[in-house]
Amino acid sequence: MLDSYTHILESVAALDDEPQAEAVIERLIEHLASSGRVKLLPQIHAELRKIAARRKALAPMVEVASAEERPTALAEARAAGIDATEASVNHSLVKGWRARGRGRLIDKSAKAALIGIYQKVTN
Amino acid sequence: MQSIIERIEKEIASWKPDAGSEEAGTVRAAGDGIAEIDGLTGAVMSEMIIFDPTFDRTLEAALKDPNPVFGLVLNLEEDGVRAVILGDSAKVYEGMLVRRVGRLLSIPVGESLVGRVVNPLGESVDGKGPTGETVLRPIEREAYGVIDRAPVNVPLHTGIKAVDSMIPIGRGQRELIIGDRGTGKTSIAVDTILAQKYEPKERRPICIYVAIGQKESKTAKIVAELAERGAMDYTIVVTAPASSPAALQFLAPFAGAAIGEFFMDRGDDALVVYDDLSKQAVAYRQMSLLLRRPPGREAYPGDIFYLHSRLLERAAKLSEAKGGGSLTALPIIETQENDVSAYIPTNVISITDGQIFLESDLFNKGQRPAINVGLSVSRVGSSAQTKAMKRISGKIKLSLAQFRELEAFMQFSSDLDADTKKQIDDGRRMTQVLTQGKGAPLPFQMEAAIIFAATNGYLDAFSPHEIPAIEKKLRDYLDREAGGILEAIKESKEIREETEASLREKLTQFVQRATNA
Numbered sequence: 001m002l003d004s005y006t007h008i009l010e011s012v013a014a015l016d017d018e019p020q021a022e023a024v025i026e027r028l029i030e031h032l033a034s035s036g037r038v039k040l041l042p043q044i045h046a047e048l049r050k051i052a053a054r055r056k057a058l059a060p061m062v063e064v065a066s067a068e069e070r071p072t073a074l075a076e077a078r079a080a081g082i083d084a085t086e087a088s089v090n091h092s093l094v095k096g097w098r099a100r101g102r103g104r105l106i107d108k109s110a111k112a113a114l115i116g117i118y119q120k121v122t123n
Numbered sequence: 124m125q126s127i128i129e130r131i132e133k134e135i136a137s138w139k140p141d142a143g144s145e146e147a148g149t150v151r152a153a154g155d156g157i158a159e160i161d162g163l164t165g166a167v168m169s170e171m172i173i174f175d176p177t178f179d180r181t182l183e184a185a186l187k188d189p190n191p192v193f194g195l196v197l198n199l200e201e202d203g204v205r206a207v208i209l210g211d212s213a214k215v216y217e218g219m220l221v222r223r224v225g226r227l228l229s230i231p232v233g234e235s236l237v238g239r240v241v242n243p244l245g246e247s248v249d250g251k252g253p254t255g256e257t258v259l260r261p262i263e264r265e266a267y268g269v270i271d272r273a274p275v276n277v278p279l280h281t282g283i284k285a286v287d288s289m290i291p292i293g294r295g296q297r298e299l300i301i302g303d304r305g306t307g308k309t310s311i312a313v314d315t316i317l318a319q320k321y322e323p324k325e326r327r328p329i330c331i332y333v334a335i336g337q338k339e340s341k342t343a344k345i346v347a348e349l350a351e352r353g354a355m356d357y358t359i360v361v362t363a364p365a366s367s368p369a370a371l372q373f374l375a376p377f378a379g380a381a382i383g384e385f386f387m388d389r390g391d392d393a394l395v396v397y398d399d400l401s402k403q404a405v406a407y408r409q410m411s412l413l414l415r416r417p418p419g420r421e422a423y424p425g426d427i428f429y430l431h432s433r434l435l436e437r438a439a440k441l442s443e444a445k446g447g448g449s450l451t452a453l454p455i456i457e458t459q460e461n462d463v464s465a466y467i468p469t470n471v472i473s474i475t476d477g478q479i480f481l482e483s484d485l486f487n488k489g490q491r492p493a494i495n496v497g498l499s500v501s502r503v504g505s506s507a508q509t510k511a512m513k514r515i516s517g518k519i520k521l522s523l524a525q526f527r528e529l530e531a532f533m534q535f536s537s538d539l540d541a542d543t544k545k546q547i548d549d550g551r552r553m554t555q556v557l558t559q560g561k562g563a564p565l566p567f568q569m570e571a572a573i574i575f576a577a578t579n580g581y582l583d584a585f586s587p588h589e590i591p592a593i594e595k596k597l598r599d600y601l602d603r604e605a606g607g608i609l610e611a612i613k614e615s616k617e618i619r620e621e622t623e624a625s626l627r628e629k630l631t632q633f634v635q636r637a638t639n640a
Binding site for chain 2: 054057058080092094100103104105106107111112114115118119122
């Protein structure tokens with residue numbers, strides 16, 4: 001039951017229609033109250049927060065070693081199907097960039113290359 | 124110098140990465156050796172994955188411990204996968220990057236593993252450094268089909284008189300060793316490995332001893348014994364001790380099978396001992412419950428039968444077209460209170476081609492090996508038995524079974540007729556002849572000669588309690604004075620007329636000397 005309610009709210013949220021979402025929530029609360037299941041509300045809330053956190057963690061992201069590499073990295077990531085709006089700077093990459101999204105990873109950083117060389121040499 | 128530095132700087136500046144895109148996932152939750160992973164929707168069952176510890180760290184921190192932790196995909200779900208962690212699960216954390224390897228879990232196998240002790244991932248654990256040249260082979264593989272197989276027709280001598288005469292094992296057979304704790308199951312398996320020393324080098328099987336969930340001290344003791352007796356020259360030990368993760372205990376038998384198949388596929392013979400599959404079943408149950416698979420009888424998952432059948436089905440005798448190699452399996456199962464009708468024992472009994480049932484009562488009575496002749500059977504081994512053994516051991520099983528019944532009956536009646544008394548004496552004598560200590564396997568020709576003497580009445584002059592000492596004397600005598608006869612039996616695998624005549628002559632001589640002494 002919890003899964004069904006969460007799933008419905010998740011699909012409503014995906015529509016990006018604020019008034020409709022409001023209406024659905026109103027009706028859901030009314031329904032829960034009338035059927036004596038208000039105690040499900042905190043659980044639904046926790047479940048939705050979990051889903052939101054997961055979506056955020058899995059959202060497309062691009063990291064660059066230096067700010068100058070931003071435009072190239074975003075363009076190349078977009079061409080590869082990872083559509084991120086901005087790129088954060090991560091100095092630990094040394095050089096290059098990396099992007100994650102839609103279950104894929106593109107790692108064009110010097111850090112990955114250096115670790116690869118180190119592993120080949122030491123193993 | 125300056126020019127070299129500038130040249131290298133120029134090279135670094137012009138470096139262009141060429142990495143492509145790869146499928147990656149994120150650890151959603153980890154614990155108890157299991158990881159829930161978001162993504163990796165393209166992963167396949169039993170695929171190897173890498174938990175990458177370097178992704179979130181700085182280069183400096185990453186280089187301090189760049190070695191990844193491996194995992195094995197076992198559950199495919201709608202938006203991710205569940206995998207078992209094949210290493211230090213404390214290193215796996217929420218949000219960690221997971222990469223696909225793109226191949227099924229494989230281990231390095233090869234000739235260089237002989238004489239080594241490895242873990243189920245093929246890494247050496249004997250402190251002798253990395254193994255030599257190897258090739259990667261998947262640990263799970265579909266077993267050979269009917270067309271690729273040949274009938275089991277070559278014997279695998281265990282060096283144990285009771286087994287070779289009554290429950291013979293053939294190369295390519297699966298013979299279960301079953302019994303309670305401390306009844307000598309491992310001893311039979313280890314003696315079988317030791318006995319392979321008597322085989323000519325070109326026909327000697329490579330032995331693989333797989334220790335699953337055992338105490339490390341026990342495994343170390345076995346390895347030391349094998350090394351001391353020179354058996355490590357043709358043996359590989361795969362160990363997943365009780366302290367290792369359940370995933371490794373589950374994988375160990377499959378790793379042993381993969382190593383054995385390497386030798387079988389190149390036309391050689393291999394023998395693999397799984398010690399024991401009850402512990403593997405328990406490890407698999409633990410993993411399955413953590414993977415949230417529905418529990419069945421005794422909380423084992425529904426595919427526990429398939430786990431053992433797909434493993435044991437890999438034992439085979441291949442046809443000549445496939446090289447004629449063989450993989451013999453000796454799985455071991457531990458029973459509780461001698462109950463062979465429990466879930467896992469009945470499963471494995473129905474999969475294998477026979478069983479050697481060891482009974483604690485017989486063990487406590489001093490019978491070694493404590494084989495219950497009535498419940499032990501070899502379904503295909505008799506067709507692989509040598510002519511010599513088949514001829515001399517034909518009636519032993521039946522007469523021993525009759526003796527056991529009479530022995531039980533004797534408890535109620537002290538007044539016995541002469542025939543019954545003789546039958547009981549013969550049974551007791553034969554039981555003594557078949558009694559054999561741990562770690563003392565015999566060459567096939569010696570077994571044949573001793574059983575020949577026993578079944579042809581040459582030992583009737585001695586009382587049952589004298590038999591152990593007489594048997595030892597007979598062995599020494601035959602070694603000393605009948606070398607040619609033993610060699611002839613070994614070569615021809617049968618007792619021909621002229622050999623029989625000479626053997627009878629020597630045995631008569633021995634009995635005369637022994638009774639006069």
